[in-house]
Amino acid sequence: MGTIVEQTTVGIAKGEKSAMSEEVGMQEMVTLKTIAETLNTSNDLNLMLDTVVGKLLELTGLTAGWMFLINERGEYTCVSDYNLPPALLRKDKEPMRTGTCWCVNRFKDGQLNHAVNIINCKRLEDAVEFQWGDTHNITHHATVPLRSGEKMLGLLNVAAPAKEHFSDSELALLQGVAYQIGSAIERMRLYRAEQRRADLYAKLGEFSTALGLAVNxxxxxxxxxxxxxxxxxxxxxxxxxxxxxxxxxxxxxxxxxxxxxxxxxxxxxxxxxxxxxxxxxxxxxxxxxxxxxxxxxxxxxxxxxxxxxxxxxxxxxxxxxxxxxxxxxxxxxxxxxxxAQADREVLEALAEHITASWESLKLAENRRELARMEERNRLARDLHDSVNQILFSLSLTAKGAESMLSDSEKLHLAAEAMKDIRDLSQSALKEMRALIMQLRPAGLEAGLLHALQEYGTSQGLQVVMNRMGMRSLPRNIEEALWRIGQEALNNVRKHAGVSTAEVILKLNDHEVMLTVTDHGIGGTNRPKASSGSSLGLSIMKERAQSLGGNLEIVSSSSKGTTVTAVIPLPFESV
Missing domain, CATH: 3.30.450.40 (GAF domain)
Structure with a gap:
């Protein structure tokens, strides 16, 4: 009889235990189902994480939870928290944003692969030690890695007052929930990445259209x-x-x-x-x-x-x-x-569009420069064929009239006027030839210094040339220096009061320097030589600055005037 009673008691106990296990299993299923439903309610990552942490704590009877996302560089961000104790809320949750702890360090080291009990939370220990506030008697927490496949995403931490241990079944449940959260996070990241990629590429089309219009x-x-x-x-x-x-x-x-x-x-x-x-x-x-x-x-x-x-x-x-x-x-x-990867992809595409627009701008500049050169050549031809010939004819006519008047027995009063006309016409002819040469730079094929020397000789100057360094000059830089040198030699002829000048050309890997020096009238005694309002000097400075260089003019009554143009040079490929 006693044996029957004992067997009956054992059977009841086993039945109750089986019923309890079944009830626990059902509760776990309900928890996982509820969490899964919660994870699918929103595409807003932060809102979803806050909701799911709160729901998890409600279903498991825990009171506090927080979640860290950790990137490839080991930098962590607290993306969600629920019912944190006041000690961890101080200074806008500073304890959750700074410092380090055991669980984060183990995650970085790759040693946290499953849910574990954490003995003595470092952040809560610091709260007690430094008296940051009430910890709600929370000293321990469980930490669970968030992952999607092999990709580690962060950590989920949960705790309750006076709870120092989590059973294997509790950790297993938390691990299952963490897998769900990790998969949902990765899904949302992919969704947001694709959405951002679509937005960025749509804006790329708008940007390219606007840039194409702006290049002009x-x-x-x-x-x-x-x-x-x-x-x-x-x-x-x-x-x-x-x-x-x-x-x-x-x-x-x-x-x-x-x-x-x-x-x-x-x-x-x-x-x-x-x-x-x-x-x-x-x-x-x-x-x-x-x-x-x-x-x-x-x-x-x-x-x-x-x-x-x-x-x-x-x-x-x-x-x-x-x-x-x-x-x-x-x-x-x-x-x-x-x-994001989408930002990198779009930035590379933007770089290609910007480079293409840059090259288009350079081609447009070259076309404008060619058009200017053609117009200068046309104008030089027209001046040579019309005004230059008229001035030459005027000079010959005045000379002939002067000879006829001078041959008379009595010097005619108009002879002196004819002489003045001849002198003025010859002077105007000389100026016109100089202008034509400026418009149409002939002689650059033989080199910049040779062209400047020929120009100086045509202006009645004795020019001493000196060259330091050897390398080729781009056409636009060579022509700019030619124009600057012409204007400087013109100023020597007109204002210096001397017939000699020195031209020095210095070349290196990075820049070219052209210096034109005279030892004539300088300083305030020289008309327009150092005046910033002088049109010629202004044009010289503009030419240098347009190529990224600068122009400096030094003039004194004792040493004369020195014009120095410095222009950076592009890298010369061998």
């Missing part, structure tokens, strides 16, 4: 760079964009868009560290990510500082111009979210 409005590289960053700011949500120009190994920030403002910084050169970053980008031939530190090294010259300080990532793409020795880099800055 730009007459130099500086205006082009300003227009590019302005259009980038109008069409894209990147808080920062800039174009950096590299010429002969020197990097300068051409223009920048930051804080809704377009800045022009043509003389702002980069630091050595920033130049190294740019060289790395150019040598990679593709879009390259930049860290917050690299962004800071590159753009310390840009304002406002608050915009630059908010940039945590950047992407740089090379602009492979076809001009020898000249390249560019297009750089964008990105805020808190890391650079």
């Amino acid at each position: 409005e730009c007459n130099n590289s500086g205006a082009f760079s300003i227009k590019v960053v302005q259009l980038l700011g109008q069409h894209y949500d990147w808080p920062f964009a800039t174009i950096i120009q590299q010429r002969n190994g020197v990097y300068t920030v051409q223009a920048a868009y930051t804080g809704g403002i377009v800045q022009t910084l043509p003389r702002a050169t980069l630091s050595l560290e920033a130049e190294n970053h740019m060289n790395r980008v150019i040598n990679s031939h593709r879009a390259t990510s930049l860290s917050a530190l690299e962004i800071a090294e590159i753009f310390t010259l840009c304002e406002p500082d608050q915009v630059m300080n908010s940039l945590t990532f950047g992407i740089a793409a090379p602009l492979p111009y076809h001009t020898p020795g000249e390249t560019g880099v297009l750089v964008i800055g990105i805020g808190t979210a890391g650079p």
Whole structure:
């Protein structure tokens, strides 16, 4: 009889245990089902995570939870939290944004592959030690890795007051929930990435159309760079964009868009560290990510500082111009979210469009220059065939009339007037020939110095030539120096009061320097020689500046006048 009772009791106990196990299993199924339904209610990642953490705590009887997403560089972000104790809420949740802890370190080291109990949470220990506030008697938590397949995404932490241990079944349930959350996060990331890619490429078409129309409005590289960053700011949500120009190994920030403002910084050169970053980008031939530190090294010259300080990532793409020795880099800055693959792809496409527009601008400049040369040649021919011939005829006629009047027995009063007419016509003829030579530069085929010497001789000057260095000059630079040298020699003839001048041409790998010196009247005694309002001097300066160079004029009464033009040279490929 006793045995029967005992067997009956054991059977009841086993039945109750089986019923309890079944009830627990059902509860776990309900939890997983509810979490799955919650994960499918929204495509907003932050809203979804907040909702699912709250639902998980409600179903498991826990009270607090938080979630970290951790990127490839080990940088973590608390993307969701629920019912945190006051100690962890201080200073806008500073304990959840800074510092480190055991679970994050183990994740970075690749040693956290499944749900585990965490003994003594480091963040809560610090809260107690530094008296940050009430911890709600929470000292321990369970930590569960978030993953999608083999991709590790972050951590889910859950806790309750006075709970120091999680059973294997609880950890298994949390692990199952973490798998669901990880899959949902990756799904949303892919959805957002595709949505952003579609948006970026749609804006790429609008940007390209606007850039194509704007190229016709730009007459130099500086205006082009300003227009590019302005259009980038109008069409894209990147808080920062800039174009950096590299010429002969020197990097300068051409223009920048930051804080809704377009800045022009043509003389702002980069630091050595920033130049190294740019060289790395150019040598990679593709879009390259930049860290917050690299962004800071590159753009310390840009304002406002608050915009630059908010940039945590950047992407740089090379602009492979076809001009020898000249390249560019297009750089964008990105805020808190890391650079997406779509941003890199679109930036590379933008770089190609900008490069094509740049080449189109250069071709347009070349066409305009050819048109100007053809017009100057036409004008030179017309002047030679009309005015020049008339002046020559006038000079001969005046000379003949002067001879007839001088042969008379009594010197005619008009003879002196005829002599004046002949002198004036010869002077005008000389000026006209000089003007024709300026319009149509003949002799450059034999070299710049030879052409200037021939020109000086035609103006009655004895010109001493000196050359330092050897290399070829681009046609546009050679012609600009020819025009500058002509005007300088004209000024010597007209204003210096001497018949000699010295021309020095210095060449190196980076720049060309042309110097025209005379030892005649200088300083304030020289008419118009140092006047900024002089048309000739203004044109000389404009020619030098249009090629990125500068013109300097030094004049004194004791040493004469020196005109120096310095123009940077493109890299000369061998």
